Amino acid sequence: MPEKQYLVTPGPTPVPPEVLAAMAKPIIHHRTPQFRALLERLYARLPRIFQTGNDVALLTCAGTGAMESAVANLCSPGDPVLVVAAGFFGERWAAIAEGYGCDVDLIRYEWGETASADDVASRLDERDAKVVFLTHSETSTGVVHDVRELAERCTGAGALVVVDAISSLGAIPLETDAWGLDVVLTSSHKALMCPPGLALASVSNAALEATSRATSPRFYLDWRRTLEAQRKRPPDSAFSPGISLIVGLDAATEILVDEGLEAAYERHRLLGRACRAGVRAMGLELFSPDEDRSAVVTAIRTPPDLDSGEIVLAMRERSGVTIIGGQGELRGKIVRIGHIGYIDVHDVATALSALELALVEAGADVDRGAAVPAALDAYGDGVPV
Numbered sequence: 444m445p446e447k448q449y450l451v452t453p454g455p456t457p458v459p460p461e462v463l464a465a466m467a468k469p470i471i472h473h474r475t476p477q478f479r480a481l482l483e484r485l486y487a488r489l490p491r492i493f494q495t496g497n498d499v500a501l502l503t504c505a506g507t508g509a510m511e512s513a514v515a516n517l518c519s520p521g522d523p524v525l526v527v528a529a530g531f532f533g534e535r536w537a538a539i540a541e542g543y544g545c546d547v548d549l550i551r552y553e554w555g556e557t558a559s560a561d562d563v564a565s566r567l568d569e570r571d572a573k574v575v576f577l578t579h580s581e582t583s584t585g586v587v588h589d590v591r592e593l594a595e596r597c598t599g600a601g602a603l604v605v606v607d608a609i610s611s612l613g614a615i616p617l618e619t620d621a622w623g624l625d626v627v628l629t630s631s632h633k634a635l636m637c638p639p640g641l642a643l644a645s646v647s648n649a650a651l652e653a654t655s656r657a658t659s660p661r662f663y664l665d666w667r668r669t670l671e672a673q674r675k676r677p678p679d680s681a682f683s684p685g686i687s688l689i690v691g692l693d694a695a696t697e698i699l700v701d702e703g704l705e706a707a708y709e710r711h712r713l714l715g716r717a718c719r720a721g722v723r724a725m726g727l728e729l730f731s732p733d734e735d736r737s738a739v740v741t742a743i744r745t746p747p748d749l750d751s752g753e754i755v756l757a758m759r760e761r762s763g764v765t766i767i768g769g770q771g772e773l774r775g776k777i778v779r780i781g782h783i784g785y786i787d788v789h790d791v792a793t794a795l796s797a798l799e800l801a802l803v804e805a806g807a808d809v810d811r812g813a814a815v816p817a818a819l820d821a822y823g824d825g826v827p828v
């Protein structure tokens with residue numbers, strides 16, 4: 444029998460069987476009434492998930508493509524921008540903005556730190572920025588930044604606020620309009636329960652106005668072209684879209700809104716608690732903060748004499764469980780369990796038990812048998828321990 448696989452990473456994430464079945468249907472042409480009806484439904488549903496009255500541009504590309512689209516659409520070479528980075532993905536903003544010739548001011552925190560709104564406000568006092576690029580959930584460290592607070596200070600300083608919510612949208616609370624976020628980005632293969640290949644960008648009117656003044660070269664990623672097609676009645680797409688992925692996104696977002704955003708946030712909050720409780724019970728040290736807000740990915744320090752990458756490999760070979768190691772400067776030092784999207788507490792328990800097994804076999808000193816009961820209990824689904 445082929446070995447069963449468990450995917451417990453912060454992207455890609457498991458895809459529900461209903462979504463896989465929808466994507467396996469014969470391809471339909473995108474310029475048909477059938478596909479346009481699907482687009483109409485999907486374009487109406489996406490803003491609800493972003494909690495916005497703005498249009499959400501649907502792009503066929505990775506999440507990084509959506510990040511690049513934000514820089515290309517909002518900035519001209521030489522524009523002063525501020526990047527707030529406390530990990531791998533925050534630093535990606537700086538790399539993209541530098542690639543487009545922006546004049547980048549960077550507030551760089553140690554990886555694992557949480558950005559402070561006061562730091563952002565005082566930097567904006569010193570130097571104006573046209574755009575501030577933020578990260579909601581820094582997937583490389585497990586930290587969730589208080590984007591609401593950060594954004595408030597940026598809007599006060601007159602800057603457009605762009606948020607990478609790639610691993611957080613649909614998993615933890617994010618209110619685009621109420622928090623004053625001009626652009627919010629995500630991709631299909633995180634909490635939205637689809638394969639990789641689609642990206643979404645909600646775009647405010649102020650951001651659209653900036654787009655018409657920005658001189659960075661762009662064509663495929665030009666939001667005006669995308670949104671013009673989306674606003675036609677019946678709606679259209681500017682280019683050949685990822686048809687099967689979009690059929691999947693329609694099915695997946697229907698599952699999400701049927702569950703209800705509040706219920707989804709609560710489930711993720713409890714999954715985070717369960718994972719952290721299991722890690723603590725094993726006697727391991729958390730790298731990500733031990734707080735409810737960090738409900739996307741739990742980052743765990745591995746014992747210093749072990750290479751965390753080896754633990755990840757051993758888990759996959761021994762148990763068919765895929766988690767992920769550290770990125771960049773955290774390579775070899777941490778493992779990360781993702782708990783977003785189509786994940787329940789038993790997926791988390793499976794990941795914890797496979798981690799325990801791999802660590803024991805590598806000779807680490809962990810408390811055996813304690814993690815799973817603690818996780819179930821913290822989820823409210825077990826017999827109290």
Ligand SMILES: *Cc1c(COP(=O)(O)O)cnc(C)c1O
Pocket residue numbers: 453454505506507508532578580581582607608609610630639
């Ligand atoms: C996954 C991720 C990205 C990159 O998205 P891709 O779709 O892989 O390009 C960017 N930022 C964050 C926070 C992510 O979690």
